[in-house]
Amino acid sequence: xxxxxxxxxxxxxxxxxxxLIMLAAPAARNAFVLAGIGVEALGLTxxxxxxLPERADR
Amino acid sequence: MTNSPLLPALSDLQTTLAAAALLIAPLAxxxxxxxxxxxxxxxxxxxxxxSSVCAAAAAALxxxxxxxxxxxxxxxxxxVLTIAGKPWDWLGAASPFFAGLNPDGSRAFLTAWIGLIAxxxxxxxxxxxxxxxxxxxxxCASSAVFGTVVFxxxxxxxxxxxxxxxxxxxxxxxxxxxxxxGTGLIHVTGGLTALAVVWLLGPRRGKYGHDGMPMxxxxxxxxxxxxxxxxxxxxxxALNAAGAILFAGAAPGRAxxxxxxxxxxxxxxxxxxxxxxxxxxxxxxxxxxxxxxxxLVATSAGCAFLPPAAAVLTGIxxxxxxALSVELLELRLEIDDPGGSVxxxxxxxxxxxxxxxxxxxVAPGTEIAQAVGIATLLGFVFPLTWGVNALLNRFVPMRVSxxxxxxxxxxxxxxxxxxxxxVTHADDYMQR
Numbered sequence: 408x409x410x411x412x413x414x415x416x417x418x419x420x421x422x423x424x425x426x427l428i429m430l431a432a433p434a435a436r437n438a439f440v441l442a443g444i445g446v447e448a449l450g451l452t453x454x455x456x457x458x459l460p461e462r463a464d465r
Numbered sequence: 466m467t468n469s470p471l472l473p474a475l476s477d478l479q480t481t482l483a484a485a486a487l488l489i490a491p492l493a494x495x496x497x498x499x500x501x502x503x504x505x506x507x508x509x510x511x512x513x514x515x516s517s518v519c520a521a522a523a524a525a526l527x528x529x530x531x532x533x534x535x536x537x538x539x540x541x542x543x544x545v546l547t548i549a550g551k552p553w554d555w556l557g558a559a560s561p562f563f564a565g566l567n568p569d570g571s572r573a574f575l576t577a578w579i580g581l582i583a584x585x586x587x588x589x590x591x592x593x594x595x596x597x598x599x600x601x602x603x604x605c606a607s608s609a610v611f612g613t614v615v616f617x618x619x620x621x622x623x624x625x626x627x628x629x630x631x632x633x634x635x636x637x638x639x640x641x642x643x644x645x646x647g648t649g650l651i652h653v654t655g656g657l658t659a660l661a662v663v664w665l666l667g668p669r670r671g672k673y674g675h676d677g678m679p680m681x682x683x684x685x686x687x688x689x690x691x692x693x694x695x696x697x698x699x700x701x702x703a704l705n706a707a708g709a710i711l712f713a714g715a716a717p718g719r720a721x722x723x724x725x726x727x728x729x730x731x732x733x734x735x736x737x738x739x740x741x742x743x744x745x746x747x748x749x750x751x752x753x754x755x756x757x758x759x760x761l762v763a764t765s766a767g768c769a770f771l772p773p774a775a776a777v778l779t780g781i782x783x784x785x786x787x788a789l790s791v792e793l794l795e796l797r798l799e800i801d802d803p804g805g806s807v808x809x810x811x812x813x814x815x816x817x818x819x820x821x822x823x824x825x826x827v828a829p830g831t832e833i834a835q836a837v838g839i840a841t842l843l844g845f846v847f848p849l850t851w852g853v854n855a856l857l858n859r860f861v862p863m864r865v866s867x868x869x870x871x872x873x874x875x876x877x878x879x880x881x882x883x884x885x886x887x888v889t890h891a892d893d894y895m896q897r
Contacts, residue, residue, distance in 0.1 A: 409664075413847075413848045413851060413852075416843055416844045416847060416848055417844055417845070417848050418844075419840065419843070419844050420840050420841060420843070420844020420845050421844070423837055423840040423841075423844070427632075427636055427837070428548055428549050428551070429549070433637070433830075436636075436833075437833050440833055440836055440837060440840070441836065443840055443844075444836060444839070444840050444843075447840060447843045447844050451843065455798055455800075458664055458798065458799070458800070459798065459799055
């Protein structure tokens, strides 16, 4: 699950790069840059939550 | 291969000021070492300082050997890809061992000098998080890898004329990614490496009970911590001044750099004190010190461009973020970070980068360039540093043994404590 989160971080960054390369219109480009950051936030949340040990296992 | 875009030549005054600032900048490294050591226990104090010196030395030496090749400098050879008609300058192509650099005060030589100080500074940050259970040889290995791979790549992109710095010219994003004092390059990379290290190391033994509640393990010398804050602030202003002159085109004698840096630190410290007073009934000394450093971190990015009032606002938000995120990380996410490195450097640093674009006197569109830079830090730098440290952990185990952690890193790894005249292991004598 942690690796999935890290992969989502990379995916979000690639989304940002693709937005810069492929979108010329500023509004669309900025929106996709922010969307990429949103994907990264999701990935970071997933990775951080995967770090938490299950309380029931203690 | 081509050359990175050239920046205007430095005037004699800029060269003199940048060089004078770089003479003072190592105080920031010293201050951070004191802070990290003071926030740890007495049984690891000597190990903490020794780790700081060794980590800084390892990172600086490998940067000299190889790191600077990839960092490069504006105007020097670089590796460039052309994608959709735009140049993407992705890696420097300078010579190793500082070969070809003329120590004549040129921009390239000053860039190499600030690179040495910056990489040493950044290498210290993870020690604050991983202290008390991170072995010395692993610290040195991790710092060496950081100075060879992680730091130089992002350094080229932001300070070396790479694609992040060229976002303005290539994509119309204002002034491009702006990081005058190295908030992203030094502090966020260091803070994200600290997070990776903490994940790999796990918490200190006895930190979390069976119910997941954290036990307080206070630092042993809060006087050292605050002294470190004051020492670091002097070096920090100098480092910001040098960075702003070399990479952000700041005019010589731009006193705004010093004013912004100090205003940010002061407002962040007081905010952290108020937040902790409100939440816990008394102001917390260590969180106030962390808040002070968080303010230094946050205002570094836009120190040459933020109006003074905006620097105060940046500091206030940074102080609150540091105080609240330390609690979040320790209490709810079970991330044991004795020095608060993740909160102070990564969290406050990311806010600082954003604030430079939103509140600074910069060209419109710079805020999106800052967002791209933050995305790069989270989506490239963090996975890279986590991956290399995870790989390194297989060959050079990071965590000390259970017995070593009980004895303390000083006695176990160095054979001598920092305070041999005093009894430091009170918990060995307490009735259980």
